[in-house]
Amino acid sequence: MTSRLHRQVSAGLLCASLVLCAAARAQSDPLPSWNDGAAKKAIVEFVQATTTQGSPKFVPAPERIATFDQDGTLWVEQPMYSQVMYCLERVPALVKAKPELAKVEPFKTVMSGNREAIGKLPLKDLEKILAATLTGMSVDDFKAEASKWLDTAKDPRWKRPYTELTYVPMQEVMKYLRDNGYRTYIVTGGGQDFVRVYSEKTYGVPPEQVVGTAGATKYGYDKSGRPFLTKEPKLLLNDNDAGKPEGIHLMIGRRPYAAFGNSGGDQQMLEYTGAGDGARLMMLVLHDDAKREYAYGPAKGMRDTKVGAFSQKLYDEAGKKGWTVISMKDDWRKIFAFE
Amino acid sequence: MTSRLHRQVSAGLLCASLVLCAAARAQSDPLPSWNDGAAKKAIVEFVQATTTQGSPKFVPAPERIATFDQDGTLWVEQPMYSQVMYCLERVPALVKAKPELAKVEPFKTVMSGNREAIGKLPLKDLEKILAATLTGMSVDDFKAEASKWLDTAKDPRWKRPYTELTYVPMQEVMKYLRDNGYRTYIVTGGGQDFVRVYSEKTYGVPPEQVVGTAGATKYGYDKSGRPFLTKEPKLLLNDNDAGKPEGIHLMIGRRPYAAFGNSGGDQQMLEYTGAGDGARLMMLVLHDDAKREYAYGPAKGMRDTKVGAFSQKLYDEAGKKGWTVISMKDDWRKIFAFE
Numbered sequence: 001m002t003s004r005l006h007r008q009v010s011a012g013l014l015c016a017s018l019v020l021c022a023a024a025r026a027q028s029d030p031l032p033s034w035n036d037g038a039a040k041k042a043i044v045e046f047v048q049a050t051t052t053q054g055s056p057k058f059v060p061a062p063e064r065i066a067t068f069d070q071d072g073t074l075w076v077e078q079p080m081y082s083q084v085m086y087c088l089e090r091v092p093a094l095v096k097a098k099p100e101l102a103k104v105e106p107f108k109t110v111m112s113g114n115r116e117a118i119g120k121l122p123l124k125d126l127e128k129i130l131a132a133t134l135t136g137m138s139v140d141d142f143k144a145e146a147s148k149w150l151d152t153a154k155d156p157r158w159k160r161p162y163t164e165l166t167y168v169p170m171q172e173v174m175k176y177l178r179d180n181g182y183r184t185y186i187v188t189g190g191g192q193d194f195v196r197v198y199s200e201k202t203y204g205v206p207p208e209q210v211v212g213t214a215g216a217t218k219y220g221y222d223k224s225g226r227p228f229l230t231k232e233p234k235l236l237l238n239d240n241d242a243g244k245p246e247g248i249h250l251m252i253g254r255r256p257y258a259a260f261g262n263s264g265g266d267q268q269m270l271e272y273t274g275a276g277d278g279a280r281l282m283m284l285v286l287h288d289d290a291k292r293e294y295a296y297g298p299a300k301g302m303r304d305t306k307v308g309a310f311s312q313k314l315y316d317e318a319g320k321k322g323w324t325v326i327s328m329k330d331d332w333r334k335i336f337a338f339e
Numbered sequence: 340m341t342s343r344l345h346r347q348v349s350a351g352l353l354c355a356s357l358v359l360c361a362a363a364r365a366q367s368d369p370l371p372s373w374n375d376g377a378a379k380k381a382i383v384e385f386v387q388a389t390t391t392q393g394s395p396k397f398v399p400a401p402e403r404i405a406t407f408d409q410d411g412t413l414w415v416e417q418p419m420y421s422q423v424m425y426c427l428e429r430v431p432a433l434v435k436a437k438p439e440l441a442k443v444e445p446f447k448t449v450m451s452g453n454r455e456a457i458g459k460l461p462l463k464d465l466e467k468i469l470a471a472t473l474t475g476m477s478v479d480d481f482k483a484e485a486s487k488w489l490d491t492a493k494d495p496r497w498k499r500p501y502t503e504l505t506y507v508p509m510q511e512v513m514k515y516l517r518d519n520g521y522r523t524y525i526v527t528g529g530g531q532d533f534v535r536v537y538s539e540k541t542y543g544v545p546p547e548q549v550v551g552t553a554g555a556t557k558y559g560y561d562k563s564g565r566p567f568l569t570k571e572p573k574l575l576l577n578d579n580d581a582g583k584p585e586g587i588h589l590m591i592g593r594r595p596y597a598a599f600g601n602s603g604g605d606q607q608m609l610e611y612t613g614a615g616d617g618a619r620l621m622m623l624v625l626h627d628d629a630k631r632e633y634a635y636g637p638a639k640g641m642r643d644t645k646v647g648a649f650s651q652k653l654y655d656e657a658g659k660k661g662w663t664v665i666s667m668k669d670d671w672r673k674i675f676a677f678e
Binding site: 250275 | 584
């Protein structure tokens with residue numbers, strides 16, 4: 001064998017082994033943290049039906065869009081949304097910069113540190129805190145502050161960074177979809193700018209694939225003439241309820257083929273997804289695992305809680321609508337990476 | 340040689356020839372419709388500097404974002420924006436549906452067919468026509484109407500579909516950037532929903548990479564309970580001037596590395612792009628070719644025209660800011676594909 005021929009044969013063997021490796025990888029379980037059951041089966045069948053050439057439900061790659069609610073669907077939302085924690089913990093710095101706020105409600109209550117009183121603040125007061133801590137600064141300053149907080153803040157129960165409290169089974173679904181040509185979007189009621197700070201590192205979702213509650217920004221120049229954007233207290237998109245399909249149209253312009261949620265705030269996103277032709281996958285995460293995570297909403301007969309509306313009716317109707325309910329307790333072998 | 344070995348050698352040869360083909364392609368000119376000059380050089384040097392591993396100006400693939408204005412930058416904007424033509428040509432159908440409009444201005448003037456009078460309609464009246472023809476229908480109905488119009492409407496000068504009036508040299512730049520890992524976005528003052536109808540077919544830019552002037556939509560249900568979105572007459576983003584960087588932040592969440600425009604409405608997008616670190620490419624298309632396309636704006640000493648503000652000052656300052664002016668006359672060997 002000539003040296004040249006030898007190189008070509010080697011290249012051929014390399015090609016063959018790459019093909020074999022890919023085949024072996026495809027055969028291994030893409031969802032190892034899922035127990036066998038209706039939920040896992042629905043995901044695998046959807047992916048196979050929409051990505052197998054020749055399948056009657058085949059979806060061309062550019063149209064493969066999957067949307068995920070974040071709080072309660074991709075990570076823990078109890079006892080409070082992480083972003084609300086961020087806003088509350090920003091209040092001392094805010095009061096330091098504007099001392100007159102120390103005597104004004106709701107900042108006075110937050111500064112008191114009285115958890116019970118803080119927990120009872122009405123929505124209107126919470127909104128004041130959100131507006132004061134999420135707007136009025138440059139986009140870059142906000143990003144730096146939020147990033148610093150995420151690096152140090154810890155969840156009160158597990159004493160771990162919030163970004164470690166993501167659900168491994170959902171991370172597997174996102175990866176499985178991406179490995180099959182889907183683009184995964186986060187469609188969250190949370191702040192778009194906030195979630196974008198960590199979405200790429202935490203979920204592998206780049207900032208341009210985060211749709212969230214978004215405010216206006218204002219273009220201006222600093223003293224040296226360098227342009228920058230300031231976060232304004234003007235709401236452009238309330239990305240909850242009907243705002244989710246509206247936000248999907250605004251930011252993506254395509255109807256998703258798969259949508260994942262857990263609360264009444266996700267209902268319209270799932271309806272909108274399900275109203276499209278061909279194969280569609282709609283799933284709801286049910287929080288029924290008080291031991292490993294939390295049990296709330298329909299699992300406790302609750303109609304709504306502080307952190308969102310969990311309609312029993314929504315879960316009851318899921319079956320009729322062809323939506324699949326994911327039981328954290330029964331469907332998930334593992335919940336967190338640190339377990 | 341065994342049959343198996345023969346197959347492996349064949350695979351090896353195939354691999355080798357694919358590599359050779361790719362190398363040959365990389366060596367061929369990616370911008371054949373461009374004359375050699377400062378503009379072409381700036382584009383090629385930017386791409387090489389930002390995509391060559393080890394280059395001090397290397398940009399990681401996920402951050403490679405390039406934004407393009409559309410009207411006057413990617414396609415012809417004279418004598419009127421195509422979308423304004425669409426709106427004017429939709430007026431008869433609108434009047435047929437609502438006959439009372441026939442007696443009301445500005446619809447009366449449009450129905451008269453008097454081109455001179457239509458050309459003199461003040462901005463306020465044009466806005467009324469835009470609102471009446473771009474909102475009030477479902478997102479799907481609008482898409483179907485705009486699509487039908489684009490298939491049949493013709494530009495008054497070349498008597499060709501508007502989608503054939505794109506500039507080949509700019510199509511080459513978009514493709515060259517994409518071949519080098521850049522994602523190309525259209526950032527247009529035109530309607531986001533309008534441009535999304537043809538962006539993929541015309542420019543290879545998918546709907547989710549079109550940022551444009553955008554209105555709110557409203558989620559609702561038809562008689563059979565099927566959800567749909569209605570286009571509302573409420574402006575969310577005026578994607579002109581400062582609205583361009585604001586829209587880029589809202590829809591992409593990353594600062595572009597390259598930005599292309601042609602008028603004062605693109606100034607802030609180019610400033611914002613240029614304010615980032617590392618290598619950045621800012622380019623302005625100068626319409627100075629009355630024979631092959633049009634000469635207007637700075638090429639005619641105009642400060643502004645009906646279709647946008649072309650500031651002579653902007654072009655004068657381009658050099659100081661490190662922006663590159665593209666002369667259609669001198670830099671482009673070919674303008675349209677049909678030439």
